[in-house]
Amino acid sequence: MEFSGLFVYWIIVALMMSGLYIVIAQNNLVKKIVGLNVFQVSVFLLYITMGKVTGGTAPILADNITVYSNPLPHVLILTAIVVGVATTSLGLALVVRIHEAYGTIEDDEILEQDDDA
Amino acid sequence: MIVFTLLGFMCATVVGIIRIRDLFSVVMLTGMFSLLGAAIYVVMDAVDVAFTEAAVGAGVSTVLMLGTLALTSREEKTTGSSRAVSGGLIALVTGVILIYGTLDMPSYGDPQSPIHNHVVPRYINQSPNEVGLPNVVTSVLASYRGYDTLGETFVIFTAAIGVIAIIGRGRRRRKKPEDQTEADT
Incomplete structure (x- = not known):
């Protein structure tokens, strides 16, 4: 079995999982959102990687070109990037609101305050 | 080859994001991460996506995060994380499952x-x-x-x-x- 063609996917999976690790393990809420962003960009990379055709060019039609990369993942990811920014801004708004209510953006301190109350 | 170089840069950036405590630097590294992603999109012929990622992912998200830092705090507290081990384990297991899932994927750039x-x-x-x-x-x-x-x-x-x-x-x-x-x- 030929594995060299899959190596790109493996690096991207590693990037994805470091994003997941940041979301789970870091206590700071801003850093959690940064982790979500890392995860997101890695998923986008996975899709774009699948759309690449060897020897192809960008899918903009021209007379003397016959091989194009796949435009469909590009369209899906264009939509996903914008939706991703929308969710990021919503998450950051929640972080600002939590900071107003608790005076901290550290996960464990917030839980402590909740337990005390 | 250039794809692997850029992916290597991205891995280094992620290590920085995990280890650095100063949130301003972390946000800047996130912007770099998005910009490196945009560079990879150009290499992989996704020029429209690269435009959007550079403008929206690296630009707008970074500005939003900096605004959040201005309204909250800049420094992450240095108390060790209680979930480092379990988080690492979950990420590792999920990663292994995902890599197992890639095994029957068509290889990179295959026109068939x-x-x-x-x-x-x-x-x-x-x-x-x-x-x-x-x-x-x-x-x-x-x-x-x-x-x-x-x-x-x-x-x-x-x-x-x-x-x-x-x-x-x-x-x-x-x-x-x-x-x-x-x-x-």
Whole structure:
């Protein structure tokens, strides 16, 4: 079995999982959102990687070109990037609101305050 | 080869994001991460995506995060994380499962892979006649899958309303009584 063609996917999976690790393990809420962003960009990379055709060019039609990369993942990811920014801004708004209510953006301190109350 | 170099840079950036405590640096590294992603998109022929990622992912997100830092705090507390081990384990197991899932994927750049032979040849061959634009991505985005794009604008609209509902009016109302008491005392 030929594995060299899959190596790109493996690096991207590693990037994805470091994003997941940041979301789970870091206590700071801003850093959690940064982790979500890392995860997101890695998923986008996975899709774009699948759309690449060897020897192809960008899918903009021209007379003397016959091989194009796949435009469909590009369209899906264009939509996903914008939706991703929308969710990021919503998450950051929640972080600002939590900071107003608790005076901290550290996960464990917030839980402590909740337990005390 | 250039793809692997850029992916290596991205891995180094992620290590920085995990280890650095100063949130300003972390946000800057996130912007770099997005920009490196945009560079990879250019190499992989996704120029439209690269534009969007560089403008929206690396630009707007970074500005939003910096705004959040200005309203909250810049420094992450250095108390060790209680979930480092379990988080690492979950990430490791999920990663192994995902890599197992890639094993029967078509290899990188393979023109015979199924996603290139389903609906895409029609988009590439027919879109000049059916839509009349040279850029296939635009044709698919605005015409063949126009309802997707409409739904996307609904999502952005909802998110904007959510942000306004969370920090827009609530904060002004909440600040007012405090301001008055401060002025009184």
